[in-house]
Amino acid sequence: EAGVAQSPRYKIIEKRQSVAFWCNPISGHATLYWYQQILGQGPKLLIQFQNNGVVDDSQLPKDRFSAERLKGVDSTLKIQPAKLEDSAVYLCASSLAAELYQETQYFGPGTRLLVL
Amino acid sequence: EDKVVQSPLSLVVHEGDTVTLNCSYEVTNFRSLLWYKQEKKAPTFLFMLTSSGIEKKSGRLSSILDKKELSSILNITATQTGDSAIYLCAVGGGAQKLVFGQGTRLTINP
Numbered sequence: 550e551a552g553v554a555q556s557p558r559y560k561i562i563e564k565r566q567s568v569a570f571w572c573n574p575i576s577g578h579a580t581l582y583w584y585q586q587i588l589g590q591g592p593k594l595l596i597q598f599q600n601n602g603v604v605d606d607s608q609l610p611k612d613r614f615s616a617e618r619l620k621g622v623d624s625t626l627k628i629q630p631a632k633l634e635d636s637a638v639y640l641c642a643s644s645l646a647a648e649l650y651q652e653t654q655y656f657g658p659g660t661r662l663l664v665l
Numbered sequence: 666e667d668k669v670v671q672s673p674l675s676l677v678v679h680e681g682d683t684v685t686l687n688c689s690y691e692v693t694n695f696r697s698l699l700w701y702k703q704e705k706k707a708p709t710f711l712f713m714l715t716s717s718g719i720e721k722k723s724g725r726l727s728s729i730l731d732k733k734e735l736s737s738i739l740n741i742t743a744t745q746t747g748d749s750a751i752y753l754c755a756v757g758g759g760a761q762k763l764v765f766g767q768g769t770r771l772t773i774n775p
Contacts, residue, residue: 590768591669591671591753594762597762640708654763657707658706
């Protein structure tokens with residue numbers, strides 16, 4: 550079974566530039582998550598999709614971050630304009646989304662972003 | 666606000682030692698606690714503990730959930746250099762949302 554795919558793996562940009570990340574979840578997984586992991590910290594949830602609808606985006610800095618999952622499969626996360634403090638690893642995860650159980654989340658390899 | 670705290674933040678031991686990593690939480694609508702191992706890439710799933718499964722074991726790794734104390738431990742016996750990683754604890758509340766701790770960086774020296 551193919552895992553969660555992400556691209557690019559690395560990205561270096563200057564502040565105020567824009568950047569986009571792509572994620573393709575495990576086939577059949579209805580729930581997709583974007584996390585931000587700053588060096589030395591645990592992952593922080595940015596946004597959670599159930600199919601193509603947003604379940605939770607309470608920690609997404611909406612003035613500069615946006616995400617979409619138009620067809621309920623793959624997803625893009627965009628930052629515009631980027632700030633120095635956005636330097637982090639951006640992890641995508643997916644889960645089956647069973648109703649009665651906390652379903653295990655499976656993570657992609659991440660995109661390491663450096664903002665100069 | 667939901668909160669997950671891990672301790673210690675960093676641990677260095679010798680190969681063959683046994684280690685215990687701690688995780689405590691304050692989460693509304695607790696559903697499960699998960700342990701992940703993170704090397705130089707994405708976190709990989711280790712265990713999930715729930716009210717109906719408070720103890721899990723896989724090889725040299727084992728984990729126990731204490732719902733009364735709102736905590737969990739992850740034990741690794743006979744450690745090997747390949748166990749060196751960051752170990753993340755995450756707690757699930759409503760709507761399949763996970764709240765992660767800051768992680769414990771474990772280093773196993775030969």
